[in-house]
Amino acid sequence: MRFCSIASGSSGNCIYVGSECAHVLVDIGISGKKMEQGLNSLDLTGRDIDGILITHEHSDHIKGLGVIARKYGIPIYATGGTVDAMLRCGSLGKIPEGIFREIREDQAFEIKDLRINPFTIPHDAAQPVGYRLECGESSVGIATDLGKYNDYIIENLQNLDAILLEANHDIRMLQVGKYPYYLKQRILGDRGHLSNENAGRLLCRLLHDNMKAVFLGHLSRENNYEELAYETVCSEVTLGDNPYKSKDFKIQVAKRDFVSEAVTI
Template sequence: MRMCSIASGSSGNCIYIGSEQHHILIDAGISGKRVEAGLNSLELSGQDIDGILLTHEHSDHIKGLGVLARKYGFPIYATPGTTAAVKAMTNLGKIEEGLFHEIHADENFQIGDLEIAPFTISHDAAEPVAYRVECGGKKMAVATDLGVYTDYTIDHLQDLDVLLLEANHDIHMLEVGAYPYYLKQRISGDRGHLSNETAGKLLCQVLHENMKGIFLGHLSKENNYAELAYETVKLELLLGESPYRAEELPLSVASREERSACVAV
C-alpha cells in the first residue's frame, strides 16, 4: 500500500492511495493533465484508477473532475450533499449521472481490496468528509479542510501508517496579510482551516512510533510557506511534550507544484 501527494495546497489538491491491485484518488483539484502526469510518474494512468473520492465541492478539490470523468469514466464517490453541489456547478461540463456513487460518513465501503472509512469534518461546504483507507492491516488517512478537530477526529486518525494532515496557515501571517476581514474570519473559524499550530497539536494526539510517513498539506499560498509550517509543527511537538523527537519523525511538506515522495508500507 502506498500514498503520495500529486498536489496539495490552497490552489489544488489531488492525493493518490493504492495497493498492488487497486488505485484511488482523493480529490482532483488540479488540471486533468497534471493528474495524468502525476499518475504517469507512478507508472500508472487514469485507466488504472478504480475511483475518485471527493472530500467536498470547493474548486481546489474538483477542478479537474469533469475532464477526468469524461475521459476515463471512473466512479465518483461523494456524500449526497457534495454530489448535489457538484452537479449544480456549470464550470465542470457534463458528468454522466451513473458515475456518481453515494457514500455516507461513518459508513465504510470497499473499492477492491481497499476499505474506505469516510468521516465528518468541520468545513464550510455542503457535506464534507475526510477519508481513512485500510488494506491488509495497513492504514492511511487524508485529513484537510478542518476548521477544528475533536475527539471524533482523533479517533479516526489513530494507528495510522501514513497521514496527510492540513497545516494551512500561519496565524500571524493571516492576521497581518492582505485578505479582507471576513475572509480572515472564515479561514480561522471553526469551519475554515487548521493553522500550523493546531496541526501540530492534533499531530501530538495521533503520533506513534510506527508511523512511516507524515505529510503536511493544503498550505495557503498567501499565508504560509513550507519551512514555516514544518518548523512550527515541530515546535508544537516539542512543546506538547511528545515522546517522539521531531527530527526523527518521517515529516515532510507536500508541495502544491510537485509530486511528493511516495511512502509505501
C-alpha cells in the same frame, strides 16, 4: 499500500492511494493533464484508477474532475450533499450518467482490496468528509480543510501508518495579510482551516511508534510557506505533551506543484 501527494495546496489538491490491485485518487483539484503527469511518475495512467474520492465541492478539490470523468468514466465517490453541490455549481460540465456513488459518513465501503471510511470534517462546505483508507494491516489518513479538531476526528485518525494533514496558515501572517476581514474570519473559524500550530497539536495526539510518514498539506500560498509550516509543526511535536521529538518521524511538506515522494507501507 502506496501513498503519494500529486499536488497539495490552496490552489489544488490531488492525492493517490493504492494497493497491489486497487488505485484511487482523493480529489482532483488540478488539471487533467497535471493529474496524468503525476500518475505517470508513479507508472500509472488514468485507466488504472478504480475510483475518485471527493472530500467536498470547493474548486481546489474538483477543478479537473469533469474532464477526467468524461475521459475515463471512473466512479466518483462522494456524500449526497457534495454531489448535489457539485452539480449545482455547474463548473464540471456534463457528467456521464450513473457515475456517482453516494457514500455516508462513518459507513465504510470497499474498492477491491481497499477499505475506505469517510468521516465528517468541520468545514464550510455542503457535506464534507475526510478519509481513512486501509488495506490489510496498513492504513493512511487524509484530513484537510478542518476548522478545528475534536475527539471524533482524533479517533478516526488513530494508529495510521501515514497521514496527510492540513497545515494551512500561519495565524500572524493571515491576521496582518491582505485578505478582507470576512475571509480572515472564515479561515480562522471553526469551519475554516487548520493553522500550523493546531496541525502540530493534532499531530501530537496521533503519533505512535509505528507512524512511518507525515505529510503537511493544503498550505496557503498567501499565508504560509513550507519552512514555516514545517518548523512550527515540528516545534509543537517536540515541545508538546507527548513522548516524541519531531526528528523521530519522517515529516515533510506536500508540494504545491510537484509530486511528493511516494511512501510505501
